[in-house]
Amino acid sequence: MVMEKVMTFDVERIREDFPALKSMMHGKPLVYLDSAASSQKPEQVIAAMDQVYRTVYANVHRGVYTNSEVSTELYDQARAKIAHFINASTPEQVIFVRNATEALNLLAYSYGRHFLKEGDEVVLTQLEHHANFVPWLVLAQERGVKLKYIPLASDGTLDLSTLPELLTPRVKLVTFAHVSNVLGTITDPRLIIEPAHAIGARVIVDGCQAAPHMPVDVQELDCDFYAFSGHKMLGPTGIGVLYGKPELLDAMPPFLTGGDMINSVSMEGATWADVPAKFEAGTPAFVQAIGLGAAVDYLTALRMDAVREHERELVRYGLERLSELSGLTLLGPTDPSIRGGALSFTVKGIHPHDLGTLLDREGIAVRTGHHCAQPLHTCLGLTATARASFYIYNEPREVDALAEGIEKAKRVLHK
Amino acid sequence: MEDLYRENLLDHYENPRHHGTLEHPDITHEESNPLCGDQIRVDVRLGDDGTRIAEIAFSGDGCIISQASASMLMEEVAGKSVADVQKLDRQDVLDMVGVPLTAARVKCALLGLKVLKAGLYQYLIDHQQP
Numbered sequence: 001m002v003m004e005k006v007m008t009f010d011v012e013r014i015r016e017d018f019p020a021l022k023s024m025m026h027g028k029p030l031v032y033l034d035s036a037a038s039s040q041k042p043e044q045v046i047a048a049m050d051q052v053y054r055t056v057y058a059n060v061h062r063g064v065y066t067n068s069e070v071s072t073e074l075y076d077q078a079r080a081k082i083a084h085f086i087n088a089s090t091p092e093q094v095i096f097v098r099n100a101t102e103a104l105n106l107l108a109y110s111y112g113r114h115f116l117k118e119g120d121e122v123v124l125t126q127l128e129h130h131a132n133f134v135p136w137l138v139l140a141q142e143r144g145v146k147l148k149y150i151p152l153a154s155d156g157t158l159d160l161s162t163l164p165e166l167l168t169p170r171v172k173l174v175t176f177a178h179v180s181n182v183l184g185t186i187t188d189p190r191l192i193i194e195p196a197h198a199i200g201a202r203v204i205v206d207g208c209q210a211a212p213h214m215p216v217d218v219q220e221l222d223c224d225f226y227a228f229s230g231h232k233m234l235g236p237t238g239i240g241v242l243y244g245k246p247e248l249l250d251a252m253p254p255f256l257t258g259g260d261m262i263n264s265v266s267m268e269g270a271t272w273a274d275v276p277a278k279f280e281a282g283t284p285a286f287v288q289a290i291g292l293g294a295a296v297d298y299l300t301a302l303r304m305d306a307v308r309e310h311e312r313e314l315v316r317y318g319l320e321r322l323s324e325l326s327g328l329t330l331l332g333p334t335d336p337s338i339r340g341g342a343l344s345f346t347v348k349g350i351h352p353h354d355l356g357t358l359l360d361r362e363g364i365a366v367r368t369g370h371h372c373a374q375p376l377h378t379c380l381g382l383t384a385t386a387r388a389s390f391y392i393y394n395e396p397r398e399v400d401a402l403a404e405g406i407e408k409a410k411r412v413l414h415k
Numbered sequence: 416m417e418d419l420y421r422e423n424l425l426d427h428y429e430n431p432r433h434h435g436t437l438e439h440p441d442i443t444h445e446e447s448n449p450l451c452g453d454q455i456r457v458d459v460r461l462g463d464d465g466t467r468i469a470e471i472a473f474s475g476d477g478c479i480i481s482q483a484s485a486s487m488l489m490e491e492v493a494g495k496s497v498a499d500v501q502k503l504d505r506q507d508v509l510d511m512v513g514v515p516l517t518a519a520r521v522k523c524a525l526l527g528l529k530v531l532k533a534g535l536y537q538y539l540i541d542h543q544q545p
Contacts, residue, residue, distance in 0.1 A: 351478035353451050354420070357520060361419055369450060383452025412420055413479070414429070 009306045015393050017042035017298075028363025031398045036181055036209060036342045036389030037367050038231045041295075045234055048294035052287050060286045061260060061277075075286040078293030079276070085296045086226065087217040088243050095242040095249070095279045096289050100208045101131040103227035103242035104175075106255040106279065107204055108135035111225075114253050116172055118144035123166050123174040123201075125150040125158055126379050129181050130372040132206045136175065150176065150192075152379055156183045156332035163195050171201045178210035179340035182373045182387065183332030184315070186210070186340055189221045197222070202248070208232060209340050211241075212391070213311055215304040218243050234299065235292035238285045249275040256281040299392075307392055311341040314390040318343045318399045325406055327415060331385060341390035344371070347406060349415045352386040358409040364402055419514050420479060428479045433489035435472045441465075444534030445475075448526055453477030455485050457530045465542070467496050473530075478523050480516065485527030487511040497535060503528060 015021050018040045023030050032040060052074065058067035060075050076091070083091040097103045112135075116122070122136050126149050140147050148166050153159040158176075167174075174196040179186050193203045204225040210216055211226075212233030218226050225248070230239040244252075254261055254272055258281040263271040272278045299307065316336040322328055327348035333339050347355055356368035367387045370377045377383060388402055409415075440458035447454035455475035462469040471493050473485045488508060492500045508528050509516070516524055 351451070351453075353478045353520065353523065354480070357419065357480075357517070360517075413425065 009302065009310055011310070011393060011395050014042075014302075015395075017044065018393055019043065019046075021393055025363040025365065026361050028361075031362075031364040031401045033388040033390065033394065033398065033402060034365045034367050035212075035232070035391035035394075036340075036371075036387065038237070039212065039234050039391050040393065041236065042234055042298055044298050045236065045291050045294045049236060049287050049291040052290055057287070059283055071286060074290050074293075075284070078286075078289040081293040081296045082241055085216075085300065086211065086241075086243060087219050089219060090246070092274075092276050093243055093246060093249070095244065095276045096284055097227075097240045097242050097279075098238055098285070099229040099231070099240035100206060100227040101229075101240075103225075103240055104131050104204070104206065105135045106242060107175075107225055107227075108139050110252045110255045110279075111202075111248070112136070112139045112145070112173070113143065114251075116143060116145050119146070119170060120172045121146045121148055121168065121170040123148050123150060123171050123176075123196075125176045125187075126152045127158070127180045127183060127185065127373065127376045128175075128177055129206065129208065130374070131208075132175055132177060132204075133375065146170070152376070155334075156180075156185050157338065158185070158187055160191055163192065167195055167199050167201065169199060171196070171199060173204065174201050175204035175206065177206045177208070178216075179208075179213070179342075180332070180373075180376075181209050181342060182344050182371045182376055182385065184209075184339040184342040184344070185333055186214075186338045189223060193221060193223055209342065212299075213304075213340055214308040224248055230288065230292040230295065233292075234295035236288045239288035239292050241292075242279070244275075246275065249279070254278050254281065258282050260284070302392060310392060311390050312336050312339075314394055314396065314399065315339050315341055315343065317396050318388065318390070318402075321399050321403045322406075325403060327410065328406065331380065341394075342387055343389070344385045344387040346382065346385055347410065347415070350409065350413055352384040354413065355386050355406070355409055358412060359402070359405045362401070362405045362408065364405045366402070421514060424479065424483045424512065424514065427483035427486040431473070431482060431486040431489075433472050433493060434474060434486065436474055437470055437472050442534040442538045444530050444537065446526065446530045446533065448477070448481070448522055451478060451481075451523065453481035453523055453526050455481065455526050455530045457485075457527070457534055459531075459534060459538075461497070461538075466498070468492055468494060468500060473527065477526075480512065480520050480523040481526045484508055484512050484524040485530075488527045488531065492531065497539075501532065501535060503532075 020040045056067045056070040060072040080091040083094045202224040205223045207228040211228035226243040231237040261281040331344045352368035437458035441461045442459040445456035458472045460470040
């Protein structure tokens with residue numbers, strides 16, 4: 001049993017698949033600790049897209065010639081793979097978008113503007129990424145919808161004891177991050193979805209930091225919508241996914257309009273194509289979707305529970321190793337079992353940008369700043385933090401390199 | 416790592432020149448870089464004819480690059496004519512800093528100059544002869 005686990009999750013072998021991990025930064029071997037921003041890509045994903053461009057590439061849909069049909073077939077297969085990956089009951093529930101940001105904007109524009117009216121309330125959380133903040137702020141300003149926030153508890157988790165008070169009959173929509181991109185906090189979506197459904201609200205889960213890192217079963221969660229980006233899960237940029245329940249997707253008006261999303265068009269009007277085409281106006285990023293399909297194949301072969309296990313172990317080691325460093329403050333939950341693979345921290349007397357620049361010189365890539373979560377940083381009384389984030393190809397020795405890099409930065413800056 | 420944050424740069428950060436605020440300044444201007452929270456205020460007292468920087472001071476908070484480059488800039492412009500200061504550009508500041516910076520960090524380095532120039536500009540507009 002243990003042996004089998006080791007066999008299926010061999011980080012050295014995994015690293016062989018990622019050409020960019022062999023690159024150097026400032027003459028040092030790259031230590032890539034920024035996968036929460038975007039992951040590196042394996043040969044299998046690069047090859048899947050390269051293959052399409054070199055062989056059967058032709059625009060999808062409507063073409064009656066062979067290559068167009070093959071491209072369409074590959075696009076449809078990718079959709080089916082992703083539906084299977086998140087256990088959607090049908091491929092049609094998977095809408096391809098540019099990224100989670102577009103998915104959430106689609107929901108704010110299409111669902112929000114169609115179903116919400118003045119006086120209705122939307123519940124968010126204090127730890128949302130700007131992608132799940134700003135579309136709702138705009139909707140609130142435009143439509144007189146009121147926004148309410150699930151507050152952060154002092155341990156970096158959401159204070160769900162506030163839910164009975166927040167979930168009033170005016171609440172029509174609840175939207176939150178499955179995993180925080182700053183604190184790493186994993187929220188069990190069912191703890192919010194069940195009470196929200198009980199008052200008749202619909203629920204959106206921003207799965208950007210979850211879908212790449214752990215098993216996600218949208219039917220088990222019973223969420224109404226689930227959004228994530230392909231580029232954070234080994235896929236290319238420019239492709240993301242919006243999952244939705246069919247009755248909701250059917251009832252929603254289109255977001256973008258144009259080619260490929262219509263049933264018929266006359267001088268007087270148009271009727272819409274069925275889901276998912278209704279939400280995929282224009283030539284889709286089908287090569288990128290095929291790339292994401294290959295990424296999902298790669299992750300599925302590793303098994304998502306093994307991916308999660310690997311990252312939990314890295315986070316456990318990271319928490320242990322970094323907490324040994326004087327002047328370093330780790331943010332977020334201290335229990336690795338409720339933490340995704342992101343470790344944000346501050347170092348006393350060192351601005352995160354200086355730290356990031358100094359680590360860069362050691363070949364270590366970490367992200368610094370507010371990580372598109374300014375309201376959260378305001379709650380924490382911080383302007384910026386440094387964040388190291390892990391994925392399938394990271395190793396404990398890279399945590400060691402980070403710790404040594406931080407110590408070196410402290411020495412250089414006399415801290 | 417050591418070569419980037421040279422002693423000169425660190426010295427300016429740890430012992431900033433012309434640091435603080437002025438009483439009765441002719442110009443006070445403050446700006447921040449919202450992305451990283453760097454913040455700089457510059458106070459200027461002009462000489463009697465209003466064409467020379469008699470006294471200058473900066474205060475603020477932020478990363479080493481932003482604060483050290485502001486300190487270097489203060490040293491550079493103290494006593495200079497307003498006309499000369501207006502001629503300073505991005506490259507002058509980057510030359511003062513003297514270490515290679517990525518695009519994101521160039522913004523930090525230029526914050527002091529941006530604040531100083533914006534303050535001078537506003538002063539000149541406010542004191543234009545009709």
